[in-house]
Amino acid sequence: MARLSRDPAVLIEAATRGDRGSLARLITMCDTVGEAHDRICAWAYATSAPWVVGLTGAPGAGKSTLTNALVRHAVATGPEHWGVVCVDPTSPRSGGALLGDRARLDDLILEERSFVRSLASRGVLGGLARAVPDTLRVLGAAGYSAVVLETVGVGQLEVDVADEADTTVVVVTPGWGDEIQASKAGLMEVADIFVINKADRDGVASTRRDLADVLSERRGGEWEVPIVECVATTGAGVVDVFEALERHRALLVGDPTRAIRRAERDLERVLAYAVLELVRERHADSRFVTLRDAIARGELDPYSAARELL
Ligand SMILES: Nc1nc2c(ncn2[C@@H]2O[C@H](COP(=O)(O)OP(=O)(O)O)[C@@H](O)[C@H]2O)c(=O)[nH]1
Ligand SMILES: [Mg+2]
Known part of the structure; x- marks a missing residue:
């Protein structure tokens, strides 16, 4: 090479x-x-941002398997290039990849029009909060106009990362009634689409009822959250998941709030990056020493110093 x-x-x-x-x-x-x-x-x-499909849910729900099936279907039936970004701080790493996901996504790497990347939480200042959006935009600029963002649905970090998604899919499996109740206030609220994966197992009907209960408590909007069943390992129902994704995407196209939300997130990024830059410069820039000494002498309070810095 x-x-x-x-x-x-x-x-x-x-x-x-x-x-x-x-x-x-x-x-x-x-x-x-x-x-x-x-x-x-x-x-x-x-380049404008790619369409980001967030796939989230507990470890083992089948997110990577479903991602593989979805992207295979997408590149087989459409002209687009599809990227995949996996974020799983709980998965052990090997050679830059997350082990579990790598196994499930390996054959995707061979597909002509797809590209898989895993990210873990190490990395430079700013960590994932910066690495994820940058990676999504690099993929978009390289021609990957659709990207699946796989995250484990635990913790604030993952919720923040999931916030990068335009279309959020929450993946559950049969027999997860308790988890559905427990996480009602969190990820369940952000779902644009529910997928009951492992529909080859018992308990699909009661899981569907639990999800429908959660949905009945949500404010109604233009979009009615579908509950789609599939078996990611065999591919059964994957077309239905894909169809639900495309329907939601079509809705986004005419939705100005998407651009507004994205702009707000980008502004957050400007602020975070500005702070990072200031912190990096504090040893190289003599202004910081001047301010520090002025505060020490009692000539300046920290708030006035901050304003002076800005
Ligand atoms: N029975 C069954 N097993 C599945 C299905 N989808 C995934 N699995 C299995 O569930 C395990 C976890 O899958 P994975 O995609 O790594 O889950 P992730 O942690 O959510 O990414 C693997 O052993 C898969 O083969 C399904 O639809 N039915
Ligand atoms: Mg996975």
């Missing part, structure tokens, strides 16, 4: 032509601080 360049311009050109190695390197380089990162993001954010 030819050695990859480290020049963002060369990598961007190659990734746009479909070179996966260059795309992978761009995503890796995005997780750094400095000029390369900034150049890559200037390119990535110039």
Whole structure:
């Protein structure tokens, strides 16, 4: 294999032509601080964001298996390129990949028009909160106009990451009545689509009833949340999941709140990045020393100092 360049311009050109190695390197380089990162993001954010399908649910629900089935179906029946981003801080890593997901998603890597990337929570300052949106945008700019974002549905971090999704799919399995009740206030509220995976098992009907109960307590809107059954391992019902996704996507196209939500999230990112930059500069910039000493001498309070800094 030819050695990859480290020049963002060369990598961007190659990734746009479909070179996966260059795309992978761009995503890796995005997780750094400095000029390369900034150049890559200037390119990535110039293309409109991809459609992001968030797939969330407890570990073992079958999210990776379903992702595989969905993306296979998508590239077999449509012209789009599909990206996959997996975020699972609980999964052990090997060579940059998450072990469980890798096993389930390996054959996708061979598909012409799909690209799989796993992200774990290590990485530079800002961690996943920054790595995930940047990765989504790099994929979008490289021509992956649809991306599945797989997250484990536990903890605030995962909920924040799931917030990047345009269409949120909550995956449950039969016999999860207790979990459904327990997480009512959390992920259940954000679901645009419920999938009952492992529908080859007992208890589908009662799970459907539990979900319908949760939904009946939600405010009604233009979109009626569908409950779709499937068996990701055999592919049964995957077409129905895909069809529900496409219906929700069609609704988004004419929805101005999507752009507003995205802009708000981007503004949050501006603030977070500005703080990061300030923290990084504090050793290099003499203004910080001046302010520190002025506070020590009692000439300045911390709040006035902050305002002066801005
Ligand atoms: N019986 C059955 N098993 C499934 C189904 N979908 C996934 N599995 C199995 O459930 C396990 C966990 O799947 P995985 O996709 O890794 O779950 P994830 O942790 O949610 O990503 C694997 O052993 C899968 O083969 C299904 O529809 N039926
Ligand atoms: Mg998984």
